[in-house]
Amino acid sequence: MTQEFHFDIAATDSAARTGVITTPRGKIRTPAFMPVGTAATVKAMHPEAVKALGADIVLSNTYHLMLRPGAERIAALGGLHQFMNWPGPILTDSGGFQVMSLAKLRKLDENGVTFQSHIDGARHVLTPERSMEIQDLLGADIQMQFDECVKLPCAEAEARRAMLLSLRWAERSKKAFAQKPGRALFGIVQGGASEALRLESARALVDMDFQGYALGGLAVGEPQEVMLAMIDCAAPHLPTAKPRYLMGVGSPDDLVESVRRGIDMFDCVMPTRAGRHGLAYTRAGKLNLRNACHADDPAPVDRESANAVTRTYSRAYLHHLVKSGEILGMMLLTEINLAYYQDLMAGLRAAIAARRLDEFCAQTKEGWRGS
Numbered sequence: 001m002t003q004e005f006h007f008d009i010a011a012t013d014s015a016a017r018t019g020v021i022t023t024p025r026g027k028i029r030t031p032a033f034m035p036v037g038t039a040a041t042v043k044a045m046h047p048e049a050v051k052a053l054g055a056d057i058v059l060s061n062t063y064h065l066m067l068r069p070g071a072e073r074i075a076a077l078g079g080l081h082q083f084m085n086w087p088g089p090i091l092t093d094s095g096g097f098q099v100m101s102l103a104k105l106r107k108l109d110e111n112g113v114t115f116q117s118h119i120d121g122a123r124h125v126l127t128p129e130r131s132m133e134i135q136d137l138l139g140a141d142i143q144m145q146f147d148e149c150v151k152l153p154c155a156e157a158e159a160r161r162a163m164l165l166s167l168r169w170a171e172r173s174k175k176a177f178a179q180k181p182g183r184a185l186f187g188i189v190q191g192g193a194s195e196a197l198r199l200e201s202a203r204a205l206v207d208m209d210f211q212g213y214a215l216g217g218l219a220v221g222e223p224q225e226v227m228l229a230m231i232d233c234a235a236p237h238l239p240t241a242k243p244r245y246l247m248g249v250g251s252p253d254d255l256v257e258s259v260r261r262g263i264d265m266f267d268c269v270m271p272t273r274a275g276r277h278g279l280a281y282t283r284a285g286k287l288n289l290r291n292a293c294h295a296d297d298p299a300p301v302d303r304e305s306a307n308a309v310t311r312t313y314s315r316a317y318l319h320h321l322v323k324s325g326e327i328l329g330m331m332l333l334t335e336i337n338l339a340y341y342q343d344l345m346a347g348l349r350a351a352i353a354a355r356r357l358d359e360f361c362a363q364t365k366e367g368w369r370g371s
């Protein structure tokens with residue numbers, strides 16, 4: 001097994017790329033969708049099932065795991081892979097976004113963020129150095145720099161202040177990063193909806209030289225065309241040979257349009273969260289199984305699906321489970337949605353390799369129009 005981290009692009013179709021990221025814990029086929037495993041679990045899914053659906057890598061979170069059960073405890077138990085029974089690659093987010101969105105009584109200064117846990121109110125401090133230490137204790141294969149995630153949208157001056165602080169924290173993250181064989185550290189391009197700030201951030205991070213680059217602070221309520229414009233602005237200034245990761249994105253249409261613009265990695269809570277709320281993502285678009293129109297429908301979600309759950313369980317049964325608040329409803333719909341997301345990514349990879357991406361995207365979107 002290799003002890004290196006490297007990205008090999010196998011084919012391109014316009015700006016889109018397909019390839020493989022090789023890590024000591026396994027290969028990641030790109031474009032890749034990472035199921036979100038925030039608290040060391042992809043909610044409602046056995047890890048074996050997550051793997052069987054086609055996921056090569058999962059995401060977990062520094063913020064949640066430092067609060068409970070604790071990074072040192074996970075390290076003492078053999079690290080996150082052993083703890084959650086996921087032997088494949090794991091990417092950990094660095095905590096900045098979750099501190100902004102979840103923690104109470106946050107105080108931010110040049111050193112880092114002091115905050116109170118949303119779980120028990122305990123006081124914690126996150127700095128670039130502590131975030132790197134936690135991600136190292138977890139044993140993450142891909143670690144993210146610690147950054148300031150200012151609430152967006154915001155004034156350009158505020159976005160610039162946060163972007164510049166995040167650049168200084170990127171330097172400190174890189175300095176504190178325990179470069180163990182095969183481990184990677186990604187920088188995070190900031191800058192809100194400002195092309196100038198995005199360019200400034202991208203260029204500064206590239207000069208620091210990371211193993212991969214993420215785009216953060218998008219899909220936070222801005223129109224899709226603004227998000228896509230930021231990708232068009234930043235992606236060409238990121239090294240072609242390194243992975244590009246769009247954080248927290250997105251809907252199936254977001255994935256398609258971002259892959260076309262050269263994004264290689266994604267994570268999003270949509271498929272898992274929507275599944276727990278009775279919503280199914282399918283080739284024909286979205287299906288709300290809470291809707292009474294499904295109460296007597298014996299048809300499965302998609303009889304052509306490669307996934308057995310999608311192909312066999314009736315809409316009437318799924319409707320019943322969802323309306324009854326049964327745990328099995330969450331499990332089945334989470335599987336249906338992750339299966340669809342992974343099948344979409346597999347289709348995108350194959351289409352790029354065959355240099356027929358435009359045709360694939362047109363066919364895929366035509367299918368959604370059926371909904």
Ligand SMILES: CC#C[C@H]1NC(N)=Nc2cc3[nH]c(NC)nc3cc21
Binds near residue numbers: 145216217218219
């Ligand atoms: C500004 C910024 C930024 C990014 N910084 C870090 N560390 N994690 C993120 C996680 C995200 N999830 C979503 N969901 C829409 N957007 C995200 C953006 C970030």
